[in-house]
Amino acid sequence: SQQGEEDPQALSIQEGENATMNCSYKTSINNLQWYRQNSGRGLVHLILIRSNEREKHSGRLRVTLDTSKKSSSLLITASRAADTASYFCATDAPGNNRLAFGKGNQVVVIP
Amino acid sequence: GAGVSQSPRYKVAKRGQDVALRCDPISGHVSLFWYQQALGQGPEFLTYFQNEAQLDKSGLPSDRFFAERPEGSVSTLKIQRTQQEDSAVYLCASSLVTGDPTNEKLFFGSGTQLSVL
Numbered sequence: 269s270q271q272g273e274e275d276p277q278a279l280s281i282q283e284g285e286n287a288t289m290n291c292s293y294k295t296s297i298n299n300l301q302w303y304r305q306n307s308g309r310g311l312v313h314l315i316l317i318r319s320n321e322r323e324k325h326s327g328r329l330r331v332t333l334d335t336s337k338k339s340s341s342l343l344i345t346a347s348r349a350a351d352t353a354s355y356f357c358a359t360d361a362p363g364n365n366r367l368a369f370g371k372g373n374q375v376v377v378i379p
Numbered sequence: 380g381a382g383v384s385q386s387p388r389y390k391v392a393k394r395g396q397d398v399a400l401r402c403d404p405i406s407g408h409v410s411l412f413w414y415q416q417a418l419g420q421g422p423e424f425l426t427y428f429q430n431e432a433q434l435d436k437s438g439l440p441s442d443r444f445f446a447e448r449p450e451g452s453v454s455t456l457k458i459q460r461t462q463q464e465d466s467a468v469y470l471c472a473s474s475l476v477t478g479d480p481t482n483e484k485l486f487f488g489s490g491t492q493l494s495v496l
Contacts, residue, residue, distance in 0.1 A: 298482065299482060301484065303487075309490075310383070310470055311422070311470070311485075316483075316484060356421050364435065364437075365427050365429075366424045367412075367424070369414075369422045371420055371421045372419075
């Protein structure tokens with residue numbers, strides 16, 4: 269079963285706008301990761317946030333983590349056409365050496 | 380190599396046929412994972428290796444699925460007597476660390492798209 273659930277599932281925005289997507293999870297975690305997947309390709313790691321962190325930045329990406337609500341958000345600022353992809357959150361399942369992925373957010377940035 | 384390499388890129392199999400999917404992880408990476416990704420879904424965990432040891436195979440959907448990594452580098456995922464529900468993209472990922480592999484990022488290959496007719 270999948271740990272993470274992203275919301276919304278699909279997002280279409282104009283280039284230059286910000287894109288925000290959310291992820292919720294059910295059990296306690298050690299860390300949460302976000303990945304991007306371009307069509308027909310593998311996943312690319314974007315950012316990792318640990319359970320004792322609340323916010324993290326990487327370039328145009330901003331990730332927040334609220335462990336009390338068991339949720340995370342990914343914000344992409346000043347979006348570009350190249351940001352068109354599916355975005356997945358992934359959490360570590362307690363006691364298991366694996367990452368559990370959500371169903372993904374499909375983001376389309378219109379030039 | 381520069382990244383995780385998977386072959387073949389596409390595989391079409393007739394129902395009942397056996398298939399073998401290959402993963403060549405980044406040199407020196409200790410941890411190796413196989414994931415299955417259905418169309419429009421997120422990757423689902425299949426199995427995990429640390430070097431040549433298969434530490435977790437709880438995600439393999441049936442005994443028709445078998446994975447190995449005999450020398451701790453290249454890994455092969457074998458599916459026997461393929462069924463239509465096996466159609467998916469099979470992703471391989473590797474990680475450098477020897478500790479908790481979920482504490483570090485994974486490097487993914489481009490996957491093998493398997494279509495069972």
